[in-house]
Amino acid sequence: MSGAAAGRETAFDPEKSAGDLAEGVAIGYRDGHVLTDRPILAGATGVVWSLSVMASLPAASTHFDVPTAVRPYTLNRVYSGTILGVHLLALLAFVPQFFSWIGFWAMVVGIHVFGQGITIGYHRLLTHRSFKTLPWVEHCFAILGICCLEDSPARWVAVHRIHHVHSDEQTDPHSPLVTFLWSHFGWLMVNNREAQSLNAIATYSKDLLRDPFYMRIEKRPWILMWIGLAQIPVFFLAGAAIGWIGWGREAALPLGLSLVVWGVYVRIVAVWHITWSVNSLSHMFGYQNYETGEASRNNWFVALLTVGEGWHNNHHEDPSSASVQHRWWEIDISYYEIRLLEALGLAWDVVTPRHVRRREAAAKSA
Ligand SMILES: [Zn+2]
Ligand SMILES: [Zn+2]
Numbered sequence: 001m002s003g004a005a006a007g008r009e010t011a012f013d014p015e016k017s018a019g020d021l022a023e024g025v026a027i028g029y030r031d032g033h034v035l036t037d038r039p040i041l042a043g044a045t046g047v048v049w050s051l052s053v054m055a056s057l058p059a060a061s062t063h064f065d066v067p068t069a070v071r072p073y074t075l076n077r078v079y080s081g082t083i084l085g086v087h088l089l090a091l092l093a094f095v096p097q098f099f100s101w102i103g104f105w106a107m108v109v110g111i112h113v114f115g116q117g118i119t120i121g122y123h124r125l126l127t128h129r130s131f132k133t134l135p136w137v138e139h140c141f142a143i144l145g146i147c148c149l150e151d152s153p154a155r156w157v158a159v160h161r162i163h164h165v166h167s168d169e170q171t172d173p174h175s176p177l178v179t180f181l182w183s184h185f186g187w188l189m190v191n192n193r194e195a196q197s198l199n200a201i202a203t204y205s206k207d208l209l210r211d212p213f214y215m216r217i218e219k220r221p222w223i224l225m226w227i228g229l230a231q232i233p234v235f236f237l238a239g240a241a242i243g244w245i246g247w248g249r250e251a252a253l254p255l256g257l258s259l260v261v262w263g264v265y266v267r268i269v270a271v272w273h274i275t276w277s278v279n280s281l282s283h284m285f286g287y288q289n290y291e292t293g294e295a296s297r298n299n300w301f302v303a304l305l306t307v308g309e310g311w312h313n314n315h316h317e318d319p320s321s322a323s324v325q326h327r328w329w330e331i332d333i334s335y336y337e338i339r340l341l342e343a344l345g346l347a348w349d350v351v352t353p354r355h356v357r358r359r360e361a362a363a364k365s366a
Helices: 045-055 077-094 101-127 135-146 153-165 180-189 198-204 212-219 222-247 249-283 300-305 312-317 333-343 354-365
Strands: none
Touching (some): 101 222, 101 249, 135 153, 135 212, 153 212, 249 300, 249 312
16 A cells, blocks of 8 residues: 555645545556557457457456455355346346336436446545535435445445555456456455455545444445345336326336336346446456556447446546546546536536646646
8 A cells, every 4th residue: 555644634636646535545646657649449349358258368468366365265145145146136137028118218227327326426426536515415426326236335435446556466356467257246256355354444445434424334234235125116116106107007017027127137237247347348458548557448338338437547547537538539428427516516626637637737827
């Protein structure tokens, strides 16, 4: 861990990674970068990905073993049980009786709305503090993130900050330099005695735990389960109401069930794989704008799925920025949404990319 300075209050400094807010835990801040200007057309990403999945090939010529903190392997029962269980439930989507276009569109819209609980909430706001907002807005994003069943905000943030500090080193909790499948979800199947320890959470998510909202969740983790389960009756009742009002009483039950299968189970599985693709594909395939010293890549396919997060090499270069759009074609919808929040008065101190900050600073001093 670099730059640890326990017990120190750190003022917000957009020139530093927001990890500094967690008591000096520097999160991947690197300077003196070189804009390599050698974008590789990532058109073959899908094919290579499929081959890699089938063969579980090592991610690159550089290869290392899983983090030492996961050996000897012990099954993470909560994660593996949840992942297996929800994948099985999502298979109900193949039963024609559960299909409806309303359910399908609930899934599509839900991937974006709940997915932003991870992208804007867990990642850009809580992990990197790339903008400020009102407590209730932050907590709403956190609850949307919890609905994606990607663990508590403090635990997610701790693991992601460790990823930035130790990117593509053996201590990285989910580097594809082990294997593609390890980085995609294998690392979630087993316990990591360091990254998931109370000590890691206390160190890397110290700033979050000062907020009683997040501390309460850590002390009573069953809250996560109840929020996760609450989605089922909410979606069922919404579907049943729409069915009853639109097509009569007999349409209530089928549409209610359709919304549960597509709007909850399929949507959760989709958001999982989209999030996991950032850890796997965006550290394997794509081009690099910056020589960041690890394997992060800008991957258009993942950027499309994640409405921005796939420009991951840009993110590793400048983690505190609310935007990962460093070139005009690297569209970052999530950033536009943060700017929309700003326009509505719900976000401020939005951190722009470093090259924009420098240009603005130079214009000011001129
Ligand atoms: Zn990364
Ligand atoms: Zn990050």
